[in-house]
Amino acid sequence: MAGTQSRRTLIAAGIACALVGGLASCSSSPATSKDGVVTITVNGMPPMTQPVDRKYFEEDIKAFEKEHPKIKIDAREGQMDPKTFSAKLAGGQLEDLYYVYFTDPAGLIARRQGAEITKYVKNMPYYDDIKADYLKVFTSPDGGLYGLPNGQYSLGLIYNRDLFKKAGLNPDKPPVTWEEVRAAAKKITALGNGTVGYADYSKNNQGGWHFTSWVYSLGGDIALEGNDGWKAAFDSPAGRKALQMLHDMRWTDNSMGTRQLLQIEDVQKMMGAGKLGMYMAGPDNIPTIVKQFERKYEEYGVAAMPGKATLGGGNGFMFNPKASPEKIKAGIEWVQWKYLNPERTEFEDKRASNNDVPIGLPLDRLFTGMAQVKQDAAHAKYANVPQKNYKPFIEGNAKIQQKVEPPNAQQIYAVLDGVMQAVLTDKDADLDKLLTDAAKKVDGILATVK
Incomplete structure (x- = not known):
């Protein structure tokens, strides 16, 4: 800095x-x-x-x-x-x-x-x-x-409840493992008419951002600090499994569609058009989709990140x-x-309810215990979105670890974008080489961390 x-x-x-x-x-x-x-x-x-x-x-x-x-x-x-x-x-x-x-x-x-x-x-x-x-x-x-938090987010899975029903999936019980995500994506893609089961980002540092959450969810790390400073840590079983899963969903199952090099606006548009089953994002994506594409809150659910951890900030x-x-x-x-201040939550919700603000989304859950109970009660009183659709996210998030971004995150994400792009656009990409080459570049970036 x-x-x-x-x-x-x-x-x-x-x-x-x-x-x-x-x-x-x-x-x-x-x-x-x-x-x-x-x-x-x-x-x-x-x-x-x-x-x-x-x-x-x-x-x-x-x-x-x-x-x-x-x-x-x-x-x-x-x-x-x-x-x-x-x-x-x-x-x-x-x-x-x-x-x-x-x-x-x-x-x-x-x-x-x-x-x-x-x-x-x-x-x-x-x-x-x-x-x-x-x-x-x-x-x-x-x-x-040295400080106090005042807001947080964590990534999970945004999903189309209507497509889940059409594919014979239970929208109240979304996937909790990547294997279940893969299976659900295949069923949704099989609906046809250009429907895509799962989509992911690979452009403008967003691919690296999502790859980081993939690795975290599979029990790995992007960078670790040791006696010699920070080093890349994603050339690992978790990194390899993440790329293999993406490769297989893209090329074996054909459940990620043929159009790649996507970023958040592309994926939100797919979801808003009713042509996407799932993608990795935070709950704050839902109001964007609803307002931009004239959809209804009832159409969407949020699940926790499959696996052991999620990227949060x-x-x-x-x-x-x-x-x-x-x-x-x-x-x-x-x-x-x-x-x-959970004592002010009801006042804030009532005030916001007069300005077309969605109330009841699972955002900024900073507390445990009675403080969170009080906030939840206030949100339930003034909720104008279907809170039951977010129950899988709230319950699942409580069981997994939230991990923050690595040092020099944006520079690292730029490197990892290339890894995501390669695996999603080249069927014969060498996954091991992608990880090894990227790790060398990231080690150079991490060498500047003080």
Whole structure:
């Protein structure tokens, strides 16, 4: 993320701060005003081009400040931009509370570009109900906590319930293994009229993204960190099995169609036309299909990723390493109240229901225990989509591991696109050579991870 020089500048600044009493003393603005009010800067405010979301955000700030008269929120648009992050931090322009993706925290923690918040979350409401996998994303190797999640996604299988019925399959019991996916895809393809059983991406880094989830689901990894740094790990039985399954579905079963080099828009169009049985995606794809192609929510179901794990991601907030304890505490109050607050779910659902927003999709399931029970109850009360269609996803996801993207993910995906393209366009592709050659290229990409 940061260049060598900017990292040196940051480290030097950190040492200087520590010498005069810790990083908190380097905060760019006073922690509190004379009347005891703490003002925190936060990003993540929706832009003007999203008027409804921005209106809700501004309403939430007013409501929060009314309930917390000693905290003021100075909200800014934007999220964490790797190109400008270090310069903003070194120049004192970084917000006290900043938005990150799940792929960011490990590097930020290693470079000391976030504040540890472990001691400040002990009494945070519902903290113990946050899923451990998501807290782990923000945890350092020595166990320190540096951030909190506020959204997540995980890949599963979107499927056409009507095509399942026509093919003699039970839409309430979708496939739970890749072998079952393969068998179902053959039956759906046999319906004819251009129907395709299963489709997958192989273009614009999306193929590499999906290959990663294939490998995860089969118990493998894309990259692993050892004493010598990060190395490619997909030249493995899991990587080989993923390619063999794709090859056999494409060339032996002919259940993936003849048109390849697809990306998400192509596959959504196939699903929207009623010509596709299944594809790998998150539940957020369903509203896109329904709205763009004038379909009905009842037509689609979501299943969990077959196998042992799925590729997941998400976002959250971390804290400026220069933030004072007062600002960190105030920031935690804001994140909990706005994003990790099952007590507000019913209010939010009711508000959203007036703006044609789908309610009841299995999104942002950050909790376990009573917190999730409360959220589920609120979603059920205001649901305007068929929640029973998503039961296989919710139940299956609870049993498998969610794994985040590898370091330098987009560069790696570009390499793995070629692997996906080869196996889906060349019947005689050498699967072992594809994996070996790609692993060498990815090792070079991973060599730059710091």
